[in-house]
Amino acid sequence: MASKLLRAVILGPPGSGKGTVCQRIAQNFGLQHLSSGHFLRENIKANTEVGDMAKQYIEKGLLVPDHVITRLMLSELENRRGQHWLLDGFPRTLVQAESLDKICELDLVISLNIPFETLKDRLSRRWIHPPSGRVYNLDFNPPHVHGVDDITGEPLVQQEDDKPEAVAVRLRQYKDVAKPVIELYKSRGVLHQFSGTETNKIWPYVYTLFSNKITPIQSKEAY
Numbered sequence: 001m002a003s004k005l006l007r008a009v010i011l012g013p014p015g016s017g018k019g020t021v022c023q024r025i026a027q028n029f030g031l032q033h034l035s036s037g038h039f040l041r042e043n044i045k046a047n048t049e050v051g052d053m054a055k056q057y058i059e060k061g062l063l064v065p066d067h068v069i070t071r072l073m074l075s076e077l078e079n080r081r082g083q084h085w086l087l088d089g090f091p092r093t094l095v096q097a098e099s100l101d102k103i104c105e106l107d108l109v110i111s112l113n114i115p116f117e118t119l120k121d122r123l124s125r126r127w128i129h130p131p132s133g134r135v136y137n138l139d140f141n142p143p144h145v146h147g148v149d150d151i152t153g154e155p156l157v158q159q160e161d162d163k164p165e166a167v168a169v170r171l172r173q174y175k176d177v178a179k180p181v182i183e184l185y186k187s188r189g190v191l192h193q194f195s196g197t198e199t200n201k202i203w204p205y206v207y208t209l210f211s212n213k214i215t216p217i218q219s220k221e222a223y
Helices: 018-029 036-045 049-059 066-078 094-101 116-124 164-187 199-211
Strands: 007-011 032-035 085-088 108-113 126-129 134-137 191-195
Touching: 007 018, 007 164, 018 032, 018 085, 018 108, 018 199, 032 036, 032 066, 036 049, 036 066, 036 085, 049 066, 066 094, 094 164, 108 164, 108 199, 116 126, 116 164, 164 191, 191 199
Parallel strands: 007 085, 007 108, 032 085, 108 191
Antiparallel strands: 126 134
8 A cells, every 4th residue: 555645535516425425534544624615614713814805705695716715725735745635625616626736636536426306305404503514414414403503502504505496506506617627637537426316325435446545544334
């Protein structure tokens, strides 16, 4: 097994189970799960320069532009040069992917292909705790008390984005933006696509793929 540090990315539309797959990869293989959403929240909370820039766009309901996200993520990666990592939520666009190229070479890119009906159902069952970013699903990850965050006891909300008509728009947007990113990684031979409706059925294949690149720290049953 090579001692080279593993550089991986996960791509998938909202509701594709990306968060769950990332957690399992992190637990089983000891990779750092680096989520762009998490770093955005942290930087906004800490009032950093890049956090303040991002906040201005978010407050207007706009997407955070490439140059802001790229600056944020590249500085986070700079701090983790000695670690295996898995990127989640970055790169979202071709411009971001090209910026990432300048600092590292990716070993694995996972793309989750989930049918639209499944995404719609999952997202309609999704409730979030906005301050922390914790996500609950009423079917397979419900809160202990309905409508309330497990840790803080604060109320959960359903995002406008998770309502069915918004899901269709988000999925279209995701596909338009992700297509050139997926094509880029496909052309390099690092893309691995997984299709299905259940994360538990996709997981063994993801586990096997990573096992070929890095020694597991615990067995795949441990989730």
